[in-house]
Amino acid sequence: MRWFAALALWLLAAPAMAASFDCAKATTDMEIAICGDPVLSEWDERIAMAYNALDRSGRYYLAYRADQRNWLRNERSADAYSFEYRFQNLTMAGSLLPCLEGEDGPDLCIEQVNTLLDRCMSEGQYTTLAMNACSGQLAAVWDIVLKVEGDRLAEEFGADPETQELFRKSETAFAAYREADCGWQFSAYRDGTIRGQIYLGCYLRHSEQRAKALLAEFSHR
Helix, strand or coil: CHHHHHHHHHHCCCCCCCCCCCHHHCCCHHHHHHHCCHHHHHHHHHHHHHHHCCCCCCCCHHHHHHHHHHHHHHHCCCCHHHHHHHHHHHHHHHHHHHHHHCCCCHHHHHHHHHHHHHHHHHHCCCCHHHHHHHHHHHHHHHHHHHHHHHHHHHHHCCCCHHHHHHHHHHHHHHHHHHHHHHHHHHHHCCCCCCHHHHHHHHHHHHHHHHHHHHHHHHHCC
8 A cells, every 4th residue: 555655755764865956056045055964965855755756646746746836935944854844744645645545444544644643753752842843744734635625525516506605614614613623722721832732633633524524525426
């Protein structure tokens, strides 16, 4: 199964230090920073390998490609933390996205990607920073799933404008409810270091359940 390939990427021994591009042609500040830092160069190569391993024929690929381009252009910073957690994001995406397109069922996909989430936290020694970063990366992958599945279901309702409009309203209502439900829980623990995990754990649970509901709708059609 494809999730084994994602797990293999995680366990892969560090490649020889080389950026994903020709450093002799580096011109931007970011490219120069990557080529001048062996750690960044290594992470850049690993990110490229993980990204290139994604299924380009899958229904989530275009949305993930847009997300990757946004990270490269607007979110990436020249530090190992930024690169490492983008790699974790790619690894989780490489497990979850093809699994959801397969026949194993979402429960197994969730179990598999949560194993990678725990591994990510373990790699960071379960520090608050690592747990929040890892959970945040998985939350971002679920956001892509919900966007793609929401658009797909809305398209199914194209011949039924009333149902399509109500479905779009449900998406807005779901996002508001998730934020409110996770927000009060965060607030209740706002003075403790656990507040981030409280919020993100809630966010992930709601996202999982919403994704399962959307996928189940297709199985009934």
